[in-house]
Amino acid sequence: MFYYIFSDLNEHSILDNLKSRYGRGLIYTYTGSILVAVNPYKMFNIYGLDMVKRYEGKPLGELPPHLFAIGSVSYTKMIKDNENQVLIISGESGAGKTESTKLVMQYLAAVNRSGNNLITEQILEANPLLESFGNAKTIRNDNSSRFGKYIEVFFKNGAIVGAKTAEYLLEKSRIVTQAPEERNYHVFYEMLEELSDEQKAKYGLQTAPKYFYLNQGGSALIRGRDDADNYRKLTAAMDILNFERQEQETIVKILASVLHIGNVYFKVVQENNHDRAELGSDAEIKWVAHLLDLSEDWLKQALTSKVTEARGDRFYTPYNLDQALDARDAVAKALYCRMFSWLVERINMIICRAEREKSTSLAVLDIFGFEDFHFNSFEQLCINYANETLQFFFNQHIFRLEQKEYSKEKIRWEHIEFKDNQPTIDLVATKPAGILHILDDESNFPQATDNSFLEKCHFHHSGNELYDKPRMSDPEFYVVHYAGKIKYNVQHFLEKNKDTLRSDVIELMCESKNQILSQMFKDHRDRLITKTLSKTTGRYVTVKPRTTTVAASFNESLLSLIDTMSRCNPFFVRCIKPNAQKAPMTFEDIVVLDQLRYTGMLETIRIRKMGYPVRIKFPHFIERYRCLMKGEPIRSNQVPWDVCKVILQSQGPEFKDEYQIGATKVFMKEAFESRLDTAAGAIKRAAAVRLQTMVRTFLVRNRHQKLRSAVTRLQRMVRMWKTRRDFRTVRNGIVLAQAQFRMFSQRRRYLKTRENLKHRLEEHRLHRRKQEVQAKMEKERRGNMAMGCVTSSECNAAMI
Ligand SMILES: Nc1ncnc2c1ncn2[C@@H]1O[C@H](COP(=O)(O)OP(=O)(O)OP(=O)(O)O)[C@@H](O)[C@H]1O
DSSP states (O other): OOOOOOOOOOHHHHHHHHHHHHHHHHOEEEEETTEEEEEOSSSSSSSSSSHHHHHTTTHHHHHHHHHHHHHHHHHHHHHHTOOEEEHHHHHETTTTTTHHHHHHHHHHHOOOOSOOHHHHHHHHHHHHHHHHHHHHHSSOOOTTEEEEEEEEEEEEEEEEEEEEEEEEEEOHHHOOOOOOTOOOOOHHHHHHSSOHHHHHHHTOOOOOOGGGHTTTTSSOOOTTTTTTHHHHHHHHHHHHHHOOOOHHHHHHHHHHHHHHHOOOEEEEEEETEEEEEEEOOHHHHHHHHHHTTOHHHHHHHHHEEEEEEEEEEEEEEOOOHHHHHHHHHHHHHHHHHHHHHHHHHHHHHHHSGGGGGOEEEEEEEEEEOOOOOOOOHHHHHHHHHHHHHHHHHHHHHHHHHHHHHHHTTTTOOOTTTOSHHHHHHHHHHTTTTHHHHHHHHHSSSSTOOHHHHHHHHHHHHTTTEEEOOOOOSSSEEEEEETTTEEEEEOHHHHHHHOOOOHHHHHHHHHSSOOHOOOOOOHHHHHHHEEEEEETTOEHHHHHHOOOOOOOOOOHHHHHHHHHHHHHEEEEEEEEEEOTTTOTTTTTOHHHHHHHHHHHHHHHHHHHHSSSEEEEEEEEHHHHHHHGGGOOOOOOOOOOOOHHHHHHHHTGGGGGGGGGEOSEEEEEEOOHHHHHHHHHHHHHHHHHHHHHHHHHHHHHHHHHHHHHHHHHHHHHHHHHOOOOOHHHHHHHHHHEEEEEEEEHHHHHHHHHHHHHHHHHHHHHHHHHHHHHHHHHHHHHHHHHHHHHHHOOHHHHHHHHH
């Protein structure tokens, strides 16, 4: 049995199918080869080793839809075709991407042919580690990944030999601010829960509510989450991943320093008619300087004044309160972000072995979905730009699949035009005149403001139909994305875009006496400085780069990601969040429909609709529409292709552009399919009514044999006519006829039995009579013998 759920895609059929399957506890559904996973918010027992074994090596569609089926097909394809594979898992926050990624990784760990369990274990252990540092509680998800990740697992001869993780856009603002009901990254709370009083004293730590960077969201606890236990798991993972003691110690010191920095406060002092920020207390600074092995004075200076250099001289400009608070947060963000990237690099060093050469890879992309909030800012523009680019990739894939299918089926293709979302990508992109490009230009121009950026966007794009200005003079612009029209507010765009690690903070950390910490920042600094070969001297010269902006570096990593993925064979998993309350097994149509749009499912329909979205295999087509041949028999020498042609042509020549007959399937437009269904339905219903009348007539006339054949024909009709509407009419008729037929048969049986009984009774009576006669004759004979005369029968015998 094959489990391709939708042969024809349309918005409502997808929604209805998902809903009815979800209601039956079936959370996975295929639409074509795309797996849709609707979050059940309740663990089903469907991920055990028995399921791994069940799905291992099975082609897609042979077993019910499942994440393991995708894992199995991609793994088998990678080995068989020696081709890299990628699973693109997308969906909005809380839809189930991270869980799906973990399940796929577990599946791969279970089926791979590696004799080395350590590397597999290390790869799996990297997950809780990154989760502690990169996940946090948000109002949408208690364990929300605040970064995108691309995990490549490398295989040789079917065995795992290593893995590599790339991270995208860690949410920096969370380190210093959290919305109500939200938390900072898990690791802070886990550390404070698990460290003993003695250890806490060593780092000057207290409880979570004492820290400004941890107490802004309210409750520090998450129901059902054991922070202390997670910290134990985290340290165990670090041990398995060979993190040295000193490295682990430095991590705790950095985390503690971030918390101390957050508690630094400032006083405002008047100086020469200007406000100047002055440190409120020394205690936190002393702890940070101690833990990070930094000069206390340099740290104070970095928090209270800006350093500029001119002709070898250094000038210090004091910060006002806002600038000082920004500087404080910048140090905290720089420390945490750099540590996070270093952790990823460090994990990669351990699990990404040299054996990677000549290996094939199976990658999983777990990336934030399309976002449309009440207030959309720079982060949403980047995320939606990434989604727009991924959608382009997805469309191209679907388009390629379509093209492949059409050419395999020898369908004429040239009339079908596919529109893609490239114009929107160009509008947002970092290409000349793209919104992000304008932003980058402005970011390198000291006098620029958010408004000047907006004006330039309006100037360049007001004629573009994918761009819109607000009616009022609000600081906003609209972009028409594939998933809808989104309003962006440009407030803080420039500042957010420039929010790469500040060079003064990098310099400060490079000076640390803690080798691990200073190396972390030196590596980063070296990467920023590009070395170019000077043409005149032939020597390498150090070139100070153009300020790297968030948009530019994000765009660069996005393009490299797309480039890597385009060399892989992709599979798509679309995760859907069925309700906003995280309620188990609750399906809300509006919520799901929105996501079908955001995950690009409806876009797929659009692409398919431009061609021939309905495809039906010949035998199925003939079975379904045979009645349109109007009684004309199928000759034994008639091939299915010809039969389909006769059926299709029955609708008249004016519909010839509505369908094409391929090598094994009939391709149709949706409207033409409806037409065929309507025509076939009418014929079938009329035939059903005729047959039902016949059944009734035969029943009345007691024509048993004819009745039986009419019921058989009705039954066959039901089996053959699979369209639901007709099925119901005929089925009702047949149920009635069958009931009548049963009654009729019972009566016949009853009559027959009664007849038999009568007959047997008669026989019995006759037999008894015979015996009586014989007994009488015997008696008579004996009496006569005694008297010396013969009986009448003996007399008869003598005569013969
Ligand atoms: N297959 C599943 N079975 C049972 N529960 C699930 C499944 N997938 C997800 N969940 C539940 O949904 C929650 C959110 O899932 P997950 O963290 O994977 O979402 P996400 O899409 O990665 O969100 P974010 O983008 O915020 O990281 C999980 O903590 C879990 O409770």
